[in-house]
């Protein structure tokens with residue numbers, strides 16, 4: 001495959017939004033640091049073929065995995081965050097049709113309604129503060145029902161409408177990507193409607209309808225494997241044709257804090273989890289990358305690709321080029337992986353989690369090819 005020049009030509013289109021063309025399943029629930037699905041699509045198209053095994057070992061919300069199976073590849077994914085794991089599994093295991101999804105949702109809503117009212121004293125105040133008491137009872141019971149039934153898809157649908165100020169969402173006025181109450185901007189006495197009971201059922205069914213707007217593919221259970229755990233502890237399968245991954249950007253994003261409300265519904269014990277300490281420090285990041293480099297060497301097929309997407313860490317007063325760390329680590333630990341190309345893509349402001357924050361502004365695509373046996 002000689003796709004490099006072709007790929008470089010595609011880069012300008014990566015700046016355009018793909019939300020009106022991508023599969024709506026990609027929009028199941030927000031995730032900070034999410035890769036654009038159009039980028040995942042182009043990389044998979046250029047560096048793998050139908051039937052190939054495509055991996056993402058820091059899978060996040062499952063963008064690469066979903067796009068891979070949608071394009072007829074098999075997928076392998078890993079992530080340590082319970083919210084990321086839920087979202088990835090939900091996208092991969094979504095019911096085949098809208099009708100199936102709606103029938104299942106109605107059944108779960110009925111079963112949840114038969115549960116006793118949850119004991120509010122067992123719900124932390126910071127969680128209670130986001131919801132009208134009746135809405136809170138419904139979302140707590142629905143999440144319990146989904147967890148007991150192993151229904152990742154419907155739980156993820158509920159999380160996708162958990163917080164925002166729009167009428168289709170469940171919380172009091174709040175931001176959508178990260179959970180911050182907007183009670184100062186929308187005081188209760190001036191905006192009483194925003195603090196009324198919000199019924200789960202109609203909002204959930206409408207969310208499911210939106211999710212199936214552009215979902216015209218079926219994913220078989222055999223076509224993917226997802227492991228919830230630390231990448232450094234998970235053995236990668238052999239026969240990977242293309243590994244595409246965006247590792248955590250040391251301190252640039254905080255997956256625990258930014259997802260804390262959704263995490264509470266997925267896994268209470270980890271709700272206060274502040275992002276995995278491993279990747280926060282320079283040494284931690286290097287050793288994580290060394291593990292990925294060594295595992296990729298063993299697991300990639302001959303002529304297979306490993307594409308690492310890293311931002312250039314720009315923290316106030318310091319410029320820390322993560323791409324050089326990855327290049328040096330790969331040169332040391334994976335000498336058979338040749339760096340064939342680096343693509344630099346600027347991240348438009350609209351895609352950045354915190355626009356006022358001097359965070360990641362460009363992302364570098366380091367494209368390694370396994371060239372020696």
Ligand SMILES: C[S@@+](CC[C@H](N)C(=O)[O-])C[C@H]1O[C@@H](n2cnc3c(N)ncnc32)[C@H](O)[C@@H]1O
Pocket residue numbers: 031032033034035036057058059060061062063064078079080081084229230231232245246247248249255276278279288
């Ligand atoms: C930049 S995000 C990936 C985003 C993903 N490409 C997407 O489209 O949603 C990095 C991910 O690495 C995960 N992570 C951080 N440290 C990890 C570790 N040691 N093992 C596994 N996953 C880890 C975080 O939970 C986060 O989801």
